[in-house]
Amino acid sequence: MKNSKKNEIIKHNELQENGELNIMAQVKIVTDSTAMLLPHEIEKYDIKIIPLTITVDGVTYQDGITISPVEFMDKMAASKSLPQTSQPALGVFTEIYEPLVADGSSVISIHLTKGLSGSVDAARQAAMMVDGDITVIDSGLIDRSLGMVVLAAAEKAANGASRDEVLAEIKSVKEKTEQYLTVSKLDNLVAGGRLSKTAGLLAGMLNIRIGAHVVEGNINVETKGRGAKSTKAYIQKIIEVLQAAPKGVHAIGISTAGIPDERETLGEQLRTLFPEVEVVLQQTTPIVATHTGDGAIGFSYQLN
Incomplete structure (x- = not known):
């Protein structure tokens, strides 16, 4: 057995023993890079993050992957024109969704407000291309407020809640x-x-x-x-x-x-x-x- 695979199994077992992994979870959570989740939050709940893209002076970056928030501020200050943001391509969504639904799980994909990005529309189009139960939600939020809703959904899902129960939790938390x-x-x-x-x-x-x-x-x-x-x-x-x-x-x-x-x-x-x-x-x-x-x-x- 390769060491990397062995380490993955050991880590998986440790998460189970510590109560940090629920292998019976019926619902899997997806969001985008604007949710501002912390690394340990993403890992704890196995939340899938879809990066938006940003173009500065003709160079395109993936939010949180090929450019950090701090690096971006320096590039924006030196840019010749206003940077351009764009939603991920449909294929980016489908590549995330397909393996998640492969075992019969439901997926809830929660995204930043449509008022600032077309990402939620792209997510809905991609969901229609995948054979599985995928619910896409326009949070109406962005940044850490979006993250708060995502975390509430992920915690509920990790505790074995059904899709409808997770959706109800999302609605409740959004109101607060x-x-x-x-x-x-x-x-x-x-x-x-x-x-x-x-x-x-x-x-x-x-x-x-x-x-x-x-x-x-x-x-x-x-x-x-x-x-x-x-x-x-x-x-x-x-x-x-x-x-x-x-x-x-x-x-x-x-x-x-x-x-x-x-x-x-x-x-x-x-x-x-x-x-x-x-x-x-x-x-x-x-x-x-x-x-x-x-x-x-x-x-x-x-x-x-």
């Missing part, structure tokens, strides 16, 4: 999950056609920053203000909502486009205010950073 966004530089929103050039020019001259609630993929601007104080005030309002939550907070995710120091400072504040809540701090995916530009903050949370 919110995502907010602050954008300090509006250039990318203008270049991407999400803000008019005139509005972008005025905002830049006045140092206007926006705070927005992401609802079913729509970026609903809730506040506009000048300078960093407006961003802090908007985030404080979100924190106050969490503090007033009757049943408490289950999870918080902070993802930023660059600005690592600000991310760590906000994380320390949140960990002090919510010591029993896991607060995940990350550099956001290139897909989000392309739309928001440098300096953006994504604030995701899931209530109990």
Whole structure:
């Protein structure tokens, strides 16, 4: 027996002994690279990740595979034009789906909002090409808020839940999950056609920053203000909502486009205010950073 195969078997057995692997799972979970899952989360639940692609100055990269979020920020800053994002090809989906359904398992494929990518439509087309039970879901979310829904589904599936039970869990968690966004530089929103050039020019001259609630993929601007104080005030309002939550907070995710120091400072504040809540701090995916530009903050949370 080759050593690599032997090591795989040993690891498989260890996972079983530790209760980290459920070989009787009826449902398998797929998502995309924008879910911002941590490596140990992906491994624990054997979640399959489909990478989106990003093109910078004519060179195409696979999100999280051939380019990291930090590397992307440097390339975007030096790029001649706005990077272009695109959904995976149908074949990428089918290559993932086919082996998953081969043993009769159901697949639930949960993806970022259609408002920012055509990935969910590509997933549905690919699912129709595969002989198996595949349910594709538009989460209406992106980044760590998407990840929260995916993790809830994966945990439910690992505990032996049926497809319908996992789908019910997804619906329940989505209703308790919110995502907010602050954008300090509006250039990318203008270049991407999400803000008019005139509005972008005025905002830049006045140092206007926006705070927005992401609802079913729509970026609903809730506040506009000048300078960093407006961003802090908007985030404080979100924190106050969490503090007033009757049943408490289950999870918080902070993802930023660059600005690592600000991310760590906000994380320390949140960990002090919510010591029993896991607060995940990350550099956001290139897909989000392309739309928001440098300096953006994504604030995701899931209530109990």
